[in-house]
Amino acid sequence: MKKILCLALVTCLGITMAIPSYAGEEDGKGLEQAILAVKKVVAIPEDYKEFSYHTYEQETDWGTGTVWSLNWSSGDDKSSIYASVDWLGNLLYLEHYQRSEESGLAKVKREQASETVKIFLQKAVPGLASNFMEVDVENSLQDNYRHVFRYSYHNANILVPFINITIRVNKYTGTVESYSGVEAGFELPTFPATEGSIGSDKAQSSFLKNIGIKLTYQSYYSYKDKQLSVFPVYRVANSNKAVDAHTGEIVDLFYSRVRYGNAEEKAMDVGGMGDSALQNLTKEELDAIEKLGKLLSKDEAAARVIGQIPVNLSQKDILSASLRRNNIDVEKYIWQIYFEKAYGSVDASTGELLSYSYYSDRTEGKRDLTEESAKSIAESFLKKVANEKLAMSVFTPDYIDYIIYEREGEKPEAYSFRYNRLVNGIEFEDNGLSVTVDRKTGDITSYNNIWHDSAIFPSVEDVMTESEMMAGIMREFPFAMAYEKTGKNGDVDLVYTFDQEARTAMFEPFSGMRISFDGKLFESAKRPEYEDIKGHWSEKIVRELMENGYYLKSDSFKPDRTITQIDFFRYLFVPETRYYDDEELYEMLENRGILKDGEGTPESELTRKDAAKFLVRYLGLGLAGEHPEIYVSKFKDQVEIEYRGYATLCYGLGIMRGDDKGRFNGEKAMTNAEAASAIYNMMKIK
Numbered sequence: 001m002k003k004i005l006c007l008a009l010v011t012c013l014g015i016t017m018a019i020p021s022y023a024g025e026e027d028g029k030g031l032e033q034a035i036l037a038v039k040k041v042v043a044i045p046e047d048y049k050e051f052s053y054h055t056y057e058q059e060t061d062w063g064t065g066t067v068w069s070l071n072w073s074s075g076d077d078k079s080s081i082y083a084s085v086d087w088l089g090n091l092l093y094l095e096h097y098q099r100s101e102e103s104g105l106a107k108v109k110r111e112q113a114s115e116t117v118k119i120f121l122q123k124a125v126p127g128l129a130s131n132f133m134e135v136d137v138e139n140s141l142q143d144n145y146r147h148v149f150r151y152s153y154h155n156a157n158i159l160v161p162f163i164n165i166t167i168r169v170n171k172y173t174g175t176v177e178s179y180s181g182v183e184a185g186f187e188l189p190t191f192p193a194t195e196g197s198i199g200s201d202k203a204q205s206s207f208l209k210n211i212g213i214k215l216t217y218q219s220y221y222s223y224k225d226k227q228l229s230v231f232p233v234y235r236v237a238n239s240n241k242a243v244d245a246h247t248g249e250i251v252d253l254f255y256s257r258v259r260y261g262n263a264e265e266k267a268m269d270v271g272g273m274g275d276s277a278l279q280n281l282t283k284e285e286l287d288a289i290e291k292l293g294k295l296l297s298k299d300e301a302a303a304r305v306i307g308q309i310p311v312n313l314s315q316k317d318i319l320s321a322s323l324r325r326n327n328i329d330v331e332k333y334i335w336q337i338y339f340e341k342a343y344g345s346v347d348a349s350t351g352e353l354l355s356y357s358y359y360s361d362r363t364e365g366k367r368d369l370t371e372e373s374a375k376s377i378a379e380s381f382l383k384k385v386a387n388e389k390l391a392m393s394v395f396t397p398d399y400i401d402y403i404i405y406e407r408e409g410e411k412p413e414a415y416s417f418r419y420n421r422l423v424n425g426i427e428f429e430d431n432g433l434s435v436t437v438d439r440k441t442g443d444i445t446s447y448n449n450i451w452h453d454s455a456i457f458p459s460v461e462d463v464m465t466e467s468e469m470m471a472g473i474m475r476e477f478p479f480a481m482a483y484e485k486t487g488k489n490g491d492v493d494l495v496y497t498f499d500q501e502a503r504t505a506m507f508e509p510f511s512g513m514r515i516s517f518d519g520k521l522f523e524s525a526k527r528p529e530y531e532d533i534k535g536h537w538s539e540k541i542v543r544e545l546m547e548n549g550y551y552l553k554s555d556s557f558k559p560d561r562t563i564t565q566i567d568f569f570r571y572l573f574v575p576e577t578r579y580y581d582d583e584e585l586y587e588m589l590e591n592r593g594i595l596k597d598g599e600g601t602p603e604s605e606l607t608r609k610d611a612a613k614f615l616v617r618y619l620g621l622g623l624a625g626e627h628p629e630i631y632v633s634k635f636k637d638q639v640e641i642e643y644r645g646y647a648t649l650c651y652g653l654g655i656m657r658g659d660d661k662g663r664f665n666g667e668k669a670m671t672n673a674e675a676a677s678a679i680y681n682m683m684k685i686k
Contacts, residue, residue: 048080060183061490088187092181098175108147113171131154145170149168158483163182194245203248203496204479217233231458240253245494296335305344317339317340331454333348334347342359358443374415386433395418396427480497482497527551532559562672564605568614569585612650635658
C-alpha cells in the first residue's frame with residue numbers, strides 16, 4: 001500500500017510577465033535581504049548545503065521589480081527548499097520537498113496542523129496574520145496527504161477576496177510543505193470606510209434590478225458516451241459586476257491584466273468546434289468520403305477560405321490542410337486550412353466559414369478605433385459570412401475574450417465581440433459568433449462560428465420566476481459586503497456581492513436545485529456530520545476516517561446497518577472517486593484487479609469473506625491470497641477453502657480478527673461500522 005508522496009517542484013508561478021535574467025550582476029545586498037526574508041520564516045537544515053538562485057523582472061497590479069528565486073538542496077534529490085521573494089521582501093512562495101513513502105492514516109491531526117500554520121503565518125506576514133481568516137474549508141479537506149488551509153484577508157471583518165494565502169501541511173511529518181502567499185509588490189491597500197454605506201435590502205434591490213439572474217441554455221458533451229446534452233440553467237447574469245456599497249450603483253469588478261499566448265497558438269485550437277471536437281479521419285474513411293463526391297475538395301475549401309477572409313492570401317500560401325469529422329455533429333466534416341500567416345476552416349459540405357485567425361506580428365496602423373466603430377466593422381463582416389446566424393443571435397456585452405492590453409493608456413490592442421445563439425427566447429451561451437477587431441488597423445484578426453446543428457433544446461415553459469430563483473440563491477449564498485478591486489484602475493471599493501462560488505454557480509430552473517457543469521445535481525464537498533454514531537463503539541474510528549477523507553455520503557452513518565458492495569467500494573475509494581458514477585467506479589475496480597469477472601454485484605450485501613478478498617487485493621496481495629494451501633487458518637470456525645488465504649492475511653495484518661470467540665463468520669453480512677473498522681485497520685498498515 002506504500003506510495004511515494006511528493007510535491008512536484010514548482011518552476012512556474014503563474015506570473016503575468018516574467019523575463020529571466022540570471023543574476024550574476026545583481027546587487028549582493030538584494031540577495032542577502034531575500035535570503036534573510038526566507039530564514040525569518042523557515043529554518044534551512046544544515047545538510048541543505050547546495051544553494052542556487054536566479055532573478056526575474058515581474059509586473060503585477062501592485063508594481064514592477066525584481067523577484068529572487070532561491071533554492072537550497074541536500075544534493076541527493078531527496079529534499080530541498082524552494083522560495084521566491086519580491087523586491088519588498090514579501091515571501092511569495094515556498095515549497096519544502098522531502099521524499100517520503102508514508103501513506104495511510106494521518107499522524108498529524110488537523111487541529112495540530114492548524115497551530116503550526118498560525119505560527120507560520122505570524123512569520124510570513126507579520127502584522128497582517130491576525131487579519132487572515134480561513135475560508136473554503138470544505139474544499140480544503142479533499143487532499144489525502146496534506147492538510148490544506150486557505151485564508152483570505154479581512155478588513156474590519158469584511159472579506160478582501162483578492163488577498164489570499166494557501167498553506168499545506170504534511171499529514172505525516174507536520175511540516176509546512178508549501179506556502180503560496182501575496183502577489184509580488186504587495187502593499188496593503190487603503191480600504192474605504194463602512195460609514196455611510198447603504199443597507200443590504202437596498203443593495204439587493206439594486207442587484208436584482210441592474211444585474212439579476214439570467215436563464216440560459218448550457219451544454220455538456222460526454223466523450224465517453226459521445227453524446228451532447230443541452231439544458232436550461234439560472235445563474236447570476238454577470239459575474240464581473242457588483243453593487244457599490246455607498247451609492248448603490250453597479251460597478252465592474254477588476255481582474256488582473258492577462259497576457260495570453262500568441263494568435264498562432266490560439267488558431268491551433270479552433271476550427272469551427274475546436275480541435276477537441278474534431279476527429280482525424282483514417283485513409284479508408286477519406287477514400288469513402290471522396291467517393292461520395294458530396295464534399296469540397298481541398299482546393300475548393302481553400303478557395304472558400306480565401307474568398308471570405310479579409311486578408312490577401314492565395315493557394316501558394318497554404319502550408320497544410322486536413323479534413324476532419326465533427327464529434328458533436330457527426331454528419332459534419334470540416335476542412336482546416338493552414339496558411340503561412342493565417343488559419344481558416346470551412347464546412348466541407350457548404351463552404352461556410354467556421355473560423356479564421358490572422359497571426360501576423362505587425363504593429364502598424366494608426367486608426368485608434370473606438371469600441372463602437374470596431375463593432376460596426378465586426379457586424380459588417382458577420383453579415384457577409386453568417387447573416388442568417390447573426391439574425392438568430394443576440395449581442396452579448398461585457399464578453400471577455402482574447403483582449404491583449406498594451407501598457408500605454410490601458411487601451412486594448414483589439415476589441416472582441418460576441419453574439420450568442422438565441423433559442424426559445426434565451427441565449428445558448430456555448431453557441432454563437434465571435435469576432436476580434438484590431439484597434440489600430442481595423443483588421444478582423446479572428447472569427448469563430450460555433451453552432452451545434454444537432455442540439456436538442458428542452459422547453460423552458462413553467463420555469464421558476466427570476467424572483468423565486470433569486471430568493472433561493474440568497475438562501476444558499478450570503479449576499480454581503482466585500483472589498484473588491486473595481487474599474488480599470490483596480491481601486492479598492494466597498495461593494496455588495498456574492499462570493500465567487502455563487503457568481504459562477506448554476507441552478508436547475510424548474511426545481512431551483514444547484515447543478516454541475518454536466519447538468520447533474522451538484523455534489524457538495526461538505527463532509528457529513530453523523531449524529532447517530534455518538535456513543536457507538538465505532539465512533540472514534542469513523543471520525544478519524546472522515547478526517548482522512550473517508551466517509552459514506554449520507555446524512556447519517558447507520559453503523560449497524562449492513563453495507564452493500566457498492567457502498568463499501570464508495571467508502572474505500574471516496575477520496576479519489578467522489579465524482580465517479582457507478583459504471584466508472586466499477587470500471588476502475590476491474591482495471592485495478594480488485595474485482596474480477598462476475599464479482600460485481602453492486603446492491604448485494606457485502607459478506608465478510610468478500611470484504612477480506614477485496615481488501616487484500618487493494619493492498620496488492622491478491623496473488624498471495626489466491627493460494628490457500630500455504631496458510632493455516634487462525635479462526636475457530638471453518639473458512640471456505642477459496643477464502644482461506646484472504647482471511648488469514650487479514651488476520652495476520654490485523655485487518656479482520658473475527659468476533660470475540662475467534663470466529664471469522666465469512667458468510668455474515670458486514671455492517672457499516674465493521675466496514676469502517678476493517679478499512680481503518682488496513683490504513684494503519686505500514
